[in-house]
Amino acid sequence: MPTPILEIRNLQVTFNTPVGPLVAVRGVDIDVHAGEMLAVVGESGSGKSVSFLAAMGLLPRSATVTGSVLLDGQQIVGMSPKQMRSVRGRLMSMIFQDPLSALNPVHRVGAQITEMLRAHTKMSERAANARAVELLEIVGIPQPGDRAMQYPHEFSGGMRQRVVIAMAIANSPKVLIADEPTTALDVTVQAQILEVIQRVQVQFGTAVVLITHDLGVVARVCERVNVMYAGCFVERGNVHGIFEQPTHPYTRGLLASLPQTGVERLVPIAGFPPNMLRPPSGCAFRARCDHAVEACGSAIPPLVPVGESESACIRASELMGRK
Amino acid sequence: MNSPTTSPLLSVRHLVKEFQMKAMRRSGRRKRIVQAVTDVSFDVHRGETLGLVGESGSGKTTVGRCVLRLIEPTAGQVAFDGVDLAQLNFEELRQVRRKMQIVFQDPYASLDPKMTVGASIAEPLVVQGIDGNHEDKVVSLLELVGLSADHARRFPHEFSGGQRQRVGVARALALDPALIVLDEPVSALDVSIQAGVVNLFGDLQQRLGMSYIFIAHDLSVIRHIADRVAVMYLGKIVEIGPAAAVYEHPTHPYTKALLSAVPLPNPRVERARSRIMLEGEIPSPVNPPSGCRFRTRCWKATELCAMQEPTLEIRGHGQLSACHHPEV
Numbered sequence: 092m093p094t095p096i097l098e099i100r101n102l103q104v105t106f107n108t109p110v111g112p113l114v115a116v117r118g119v120d121i122d123v124h125a126g127e128m129l130a131v132v133g134e135s136g137s138g139k140s141v142s143f144l145a146a147m148g149l150l151p152r153s154a155t156v157t158g159s160v161l162l163d164g165q166q167i168v169g170m171s172p173k174q175m176r177s178v179r180g181r182l183m184s185m186i187f188q189d190p191l192s193a194l195n196p197v198h199r200v201g202a203q204i205t206e207m208l209r210a211h212t213k214m215s216e217r218a219a220n221a222r223a224v225e226l227l228e229i230v231g232i233p234q235p236g237d238r239a240m241q242y243p244h245e246f247s248g249g250m251r252q253r254v255v256i257a258m259a260i261a262n263s264p265k266v267l268i269a270d271e272p273t274t275a276l277d278v279t280v281q282a283q284i285l286e287v288i289q290r291v292q293v294q295f296g297t298a299v300v301l302i303t304h305d306l307g308v309v310a311r312v313c314e315r316v317n318v319m320y321a322g323c324f325v326e327r328g329n330v331h332g333i334f335e336q337p338t339h340p341y342t343r344g345l346l347a348s349l350p351q352t353g354v355e356r357l358v359p360i361a362g363f364p365p366n367m368l369r370p371p372s373g374c375a376f377r378a379r380c381d382h383a384v385e386a387c388g389s390a391i392p393p394l395v396p397v398g399e400s401e402s403a404c405i406r407a408s409e410l411m412g413r414k
Numbered sequence: 415m416n417s418p419t420t421s422p423l424l425s426v427r428h429l430v431k432e433f434q435m436k437a438m439r440r441s442g443r444r445k446r447i448v449q450a451v452t453d454v455s456f457d458v459h460r461g462e463t464l465g466l467v468g469e470s471g472s473g474k475t476t477v478g479r480c481v482l483r484l485i486e487p488t489a490g491q492v493a494f495d496g497v498d499l500a501q502l503n504f505e506e507l508r509q510v511r512r513k514m515q516i517v518f519q520d521p522y523a524s525l526d527p528k529m530t531v532g533a534s535i536a537e538p539l540v541v542q543g544i545d546g547n548h549e550d551k552v553v554s555l556l557e558l559v560g561l562s563a564d565h566a567r568r569f570p571h572e573f574s575g576g577q578r579q580r581v582g583v584a585r586a587l588a589l590d591p592a593l594i595v596l597d598e599p600v601s602a603l604d605v606s607i608q609a610g611v612v613n614l615f616g617d618l619q620q621r622l623g624m625s626y627i628f629i630a631h632d633l634s635v636i637r638h639i640a641d642r643v644a645v646m647y648l649g650k651i652v653e654i655g656p657a658a659a660v661y662e663h664p665t666h667p668y669t670k671a672l673l674s675a676v677p678l679p680n681p682r683v684e685r686a687r688s689r690i691m692l693e694g695e696i697p698s699p700v701n702p703p704s705g706c707r708f709r710t711r712c713w714k715a716t717e718l719c720a721m722q723e724p725t726l727e728i729r730g731h732g733q734l735s736a737c738h739h740p741e742v
C-alpha cells in the first residue's frame with residue numbers, strides 16, 4: 092500500500108460550550124489515498140463534518156483539536172493561521188452543501204476563481220482569467236466565457252455547485268473534501284454533480300472524501316466506506332462488504348431503515364444518538380443496540396477486522412456467524 | 415381499498431395557480447406571471463395515499479396548499495366530499511377544514527416554542543369550539559403517535575426532530591380528519607428516525623382510514639407509502655397511476671429519467687444499471703416552453719412536441735401519461 096496522501100490519527104475535537112465540554116470527535120483514524128473516492132457516512136451530529144473541518148483548520152476557537160493530521164507528509168494540527176492559509180485551497184479544498192453561501196454575491200464568479208488562483212500562484216491576471224474560464228468549462232458550464240462575467244445569483248443551484256467545484260480544484264489540490272455536496276439539489280441535478288466530482292477524481296487523480304448521509308450516493312460512487320457514529324468510526328470497509336455484509340449493528344440498522352423495493356415494513360433504530368456533553372462509556376451505540384451486553388460498556392471498542400470489513404463491535408464475529 | 419363506484423373524497427379539476435411577480439420600475443420590467451400550477455386534475459379516494467413527486471419548482475407544494483385553500487387557486491375546482499371549496503364562505507370553509515389537515519416539513523418551525531406540546535395539540539379543538547375534556551383527548555393523541563402522556567407538559571425544544579414531527583401529526587389528527595396533506599413530512603429527519611415516522615403514517619391510516627396526499631421529493635419514500643403516484647414537472651402532471659405501474663413501467667421520459675437518477679443503496683444494482691443523464695435544469699415557470707414542457711430536456715423531442723401539448727392518455731399498465739412519444 093502506498094503512503095496515504097491524507098493520514099489522520101487519533102483526531103479528537105472538543106467544543107467548549109457554556110454548559111461544558113462537548114466531545115464531537117473521539118479518536119478518529121483515517122487514511123485517504125491518492126485518486127480514491129472515500130465515503131464518510133453518518134447521521135446528523137455524528138461528527139463527520141467536524142472531523143474534516145478540523146483537518147481543514149476551519150473550526151472556531153472554541154474547538155480544541157488534538158491528534159495528528161498529515162497532509163502529504165506535513166503536520167497540519169498546530170499550524171499557524173498563515174501556514175494553514177497556504178495549505179487550504181492549494182493542497183486540500185473543501186466544498187459544502189450550500190454553494191450560495193460559499194460564493195461572494197457581489198463579485199463575478201470568474202473573478203472569484205481568479206482570486207483563488209492568484210492567492211497561491213504567481214500567475215498573471217490575464218493567465219488567471221483564462222484559466223478560470225477553462226475551469227468553468229471543465230466542470231461543465233456552457234458558454235464559460237460569458238458565464239465567468241456573471242454573478243452568483245444568475246446561476247441555478249446546480250450551476251453554483253459547479254462554480255464552487257471549479258474554485259476548489261483551481262490549484263489542483265491533492266484532496267477534495269465534499270461535505271454533502273448534493274444534499275440541497277434535486278436528484279437529476281445531483282446525478283450531474285456527482286458525475287462532475289467523479290470526473291475530477293479520475294481526470295486529475297484528486298482524492299475525494301465524500302461526506303454524506305445518503306447511502307444511495309455512496310453505493311453509486313464510492314469504493315471505501317467509513318461509518319461514523321457519536322464521534323467514532325464504527326465500521327469501515329469496501330462498499331460491497333458494507334452494503335452486503337454489514338458487521339456493525341448500527342450499519343445494519345441504517346440499512347434496514349431505508350425504504351427499498353420489496354421491503355414491507357421499515358425498521359427504525361430505537362432511541363436517539365447520545366448526548367455528547369455526557370458521552371456514554373464504552374460503545375456509544377449500546378443503548379440503542381439489540382445485542383448489547385455488559386462488556387459493551389467497558390471501553391470504546393476499536394476497529395478490528397471482521398470478514399471483509401473492520402468493525403468496532405465486540406460481538407461482530409459472533410453475530411455474523413449467527414446470521 | 416375502495417370499489418370504483420364510491421365517489422372520491424377529493425376531486426381536483428383543472429387547477430391553476432399563478433403568482434404575480436411585482437413589476438420592477440427601474441429595470442422597466444413588466445409584471446410577470448409565474449405559472450406554478452397549470453391545469454392539474456386528480457382524485458384522492460377514501461383511505462388511499464396519493465404520492466405527489468417532482469423536483470423543486472414542479473408545483474407539488476402549491477397543489478397541496480391549493481387543495482386546502484391555504485392559498486387561493488387562480489382557476490379550477492377543488493371538491494371535497496362533493497362540496498366545491500371555492501364556493502364556501504369563511505365560516506363554511508372553517509367547518510370543512512376540520513376534515514382536512516396538513517403536516518409540514520419543518521417540525522421546528524410548525525410548533526409554537528412558547529406553548530406546551532399539549533396546548534399545541536389541543537389548539538385545533540379550541541379553535542373549532544369543541545367542548546369536552548381536551549386533556550384526555552390530548553393524552554390519547556400522544557399515545558396514538560407513539561409518545562406518552564407526560565410529554566404534554568413539555569415544550570417543543572425538549573423534543574428531538576422525530577418526536578416533534580410526531581407532535582405535528584398528533585395535532586393534525588386532533589379533529590379526526592378524512593384527509594391529511596403531508597408536505598415533505600420526513601425530509602428533515604435522519605433515515606433511522608424517518609423510518610419510524612413513515613411506519614407511523616402507515617399504521618395510522620390502517621387504524622383510522624384517512625387519506626393522504628404525500629408530497630415528497632424522495633422517490634423511495636413515496637414508493638414505499640403511496641398507492642398511486644402523480645409525477646409533476648413544471649406545474650403539470652406528466653404521469654399518474656398506480657405506484658407499481660409508474661415505478662416499474664414508467665412511460666413518460668421524465669419519469670424514466672427521474673427514477674434512473676435516484677441512487678439505490680445497493681452497490682451491485684446501482685453500478686449495473688444505466689442512467690439517463692438529463693441535460694440542463696428545469697426551465698423558468700415564468701416562460702415555460704411551448705407544447706410539452708419537458709421537451710427542452712427530452713431526448714425524444716420532435717417538432718410535434720413544440721407545437722402541440724400532449725394530453726394525459728391511458729397506457730399499458732393502467733397509468734396515464736402526457737407524451738407524444740411514450741416509452742413502452
